[in-house]
Amino acid sequence: MNMLLLQAVKKTKKIKNKALLLSTALLLSTTAITQVQAQELEIKVTNLTQGIHFTPILIAAHDGDTKLFKSGEMASMALQMMAEGGDISALSAMLTSADKAENPAMGLLAPATSTSAMLSTMDANMYLSVVAMMLPTNDGFIGLNSWKIPSEAGTYSFTINAYDAGTEANDEMITGGGALGVAGIPAAPGMNAGTGGTGVTMTEGNSHVHIHRGNLGDDDLMGGKSDLDNTVHRWLNPVARITVTVN
Amino acid sequence: MISINNKLALTALATFMLSACGGSSSSSKMMPVEEPDPMITYSYQVTVTNLTYAQPMSPIAVLLHNEGQLWTIGEMASVPLENLAESGDNADVLAESIVLSGQSGAGLLLPGMSEVVDISYTFTDVNNAPMMISLATMLVNTNDAFTGVNALAINNLAIGESISLATSSYDSGTEKNSELMATIPGPAGGGSGEGFNAERDDIDKVAMHSGVVSVDDGLMMSALTQAHRFDNPTLSIMVTRME
Numbered sequence: 001m002n003m004l005l006l007q008a009v010k011k012t013k014k015i016k017n018k019a020l021l022l023s024t025a026l027l028l029s030t031t032a033i034t035q036v037q038a039q040e041l042e043i044k045v046t047n048l049t050q051g052i053h054f055t056p057i058l059i060a061a062h063d064g065d066t067k068l069f070k071s072g073e074m075a076s077m078a079l080q081m082m083a084e085g086g087d088i089s090a091l092s093a094m095l096t097s098a099d100k101a102e103n104p105a106m107g108l109l110a111p112a113t114s115t116s117a118m119l120s121t122m123d124a125n126m127y128l129s130v131v132a133m134m135l136p137t138n139d140g141f142i143g144l145n146s147w148k149i150p151s152e153a154g155t156y157s158f159t160i161n162a163y164d165a166g167t168e169a170n171d172e173m174i175t176g177g178g179a180l181g182v183a184g185i186p187a188a189p190g191m192n193a194g195t196g197g198t199g200v201t202m203t204e205g206n207s208h209v210h211i212h213r214g215n216l217g218d219d220d221l222m223g224g225k226s227d228l229d230n231t232v233h234r235w236l237n238p239v240a241r242i243t244v245t246v247n
Numbered sequence: 248m249i250s251i252n253n254k255l256a257l258t259a260l261a262t263f264m265l266s267a268c269g270g271s272s273s274s275s276k277m278m279p280v281e282e283p284d285p286m287i288t289y290s291y292q293v294t295v296t297n298l299t300y301a302q303p304m305s306p307i308a309v310l311l312h313n314e315g316q317l318w319t320i321g322e323m324a325s326v327p328l329e330n331l332a333e334s335g336d337n338a339d340v341l342a343e344s345i346v347l348s349g350q351s352g353a354g355l356l357l358p359g360m361s362e363v364v365d366i367s368y369t370f371t372d373v374n375n376a377p378m379m380i381s382l383a384t385m386l387v388n389t390n391d392a393f394t395g396v397n398a399l400a401i402n403n404l405a406i407g408e409s410i411s412l413a414t415s416s417y418d419s420g421t422e423k424n425s426e427l428m429a430t431i432p433g434p435a436g437g438g439s440g441e442g443f444n445a446e447r448d449d450i451d452k453v454a455m456h457s458g459v460v461s462v463d464d465g466l467m468m469s470a471l472t473q474a475h476r477f478d479n480p481t482l483s484i485m486v487t488r489m490e
Binding site: 046048049051113114217218219231233235236237238241 | 458
């Protein structure tokens, strides 16, 4: 009983009217309490890069046990589909009890642009994650992993980094290959890449999710090793800014 | 000549009036004297360290302001910022209309070196205390890279308190990152590289900088070498309120 009460008070901490809360908690403490007032969030994603597009973005508020990805562990097949081909459907399907905002930019998020989504979060969905593939890369993605959503109203802003899913060799060849296990980069949306590259590497030695080492590119748009332009398609971290407004 | 004549005339007039009024000196003491509003000064010490290996920073522009910002990701760079980012000239940034008080660093801030820039603002209305501080400088061995602090809130900084931060680098988006010798105003350009050019031949939006490529990493025509490469952060900054 005491534990239940404690839990109830803890869970409802985020609500401002503490007096009302406490009485509600007391009233309900004899039954299992799962319902907590929703949080209304506005989440803005800014592409900070100068030459990289983001494919459809998946924003999710979820519980403490759910992870879209974990550094140092192998990517799930769902993450791989997102990172190699920009397809967030499998990741989204995996998130059965999460609150989600899918594809707020209605397609690609161009370099140095922003998009926003509203999200109502319920229950135990106290953690925020954001992912989107980066183009042109083989399996690079922007990643926010389980950021604890503050209960206090306010605006919170921070930057995030680029990850490599570890599922595909970074050959930097634009082949249209976006399907699972198909080598190559699906596309360069900026239409500023080259062709005829022989491939930067054919192996992916680190199969765990890790910080992306960046594109290499070259200065030969008709050949060389890479189809990418080394003055356009590189980046330095951070690659995105997340601004969360808790209402 | 004219002004001297005027002064003489004025002195003569004053002498005449004084002698004419006789005992006016005692009556003037009775006149209500308006108390000037007390002057309030806020001063800050800004310590800047260049964290790069071989990117001298152009003279640092430090400014106090109450509104606006020096740049916004995704928006066009202002012409003063373009000038700073392409040539290292901070004069136009320091002359921006939002600036309450502006201060320039002494000169180039070389890699591995630190500099202290003192800046203060004096005002009378207690509500006019400076709200924000901004800072900008060019990485001179680049086409148009800059770094700095954008509208950092300092309104809650008490005397003796400090804020420390490390800065990332941005691309003004106004000049293609060709890295050609003729386009690098810093020493890597041989001293004759072009600075400001009003033409905007890049994405014309401020974004984060992707770093320089260099001749050693696959850009054959680059005037830059492996030594000019940089990563984030590029500056370490500490702002301390002194007064």
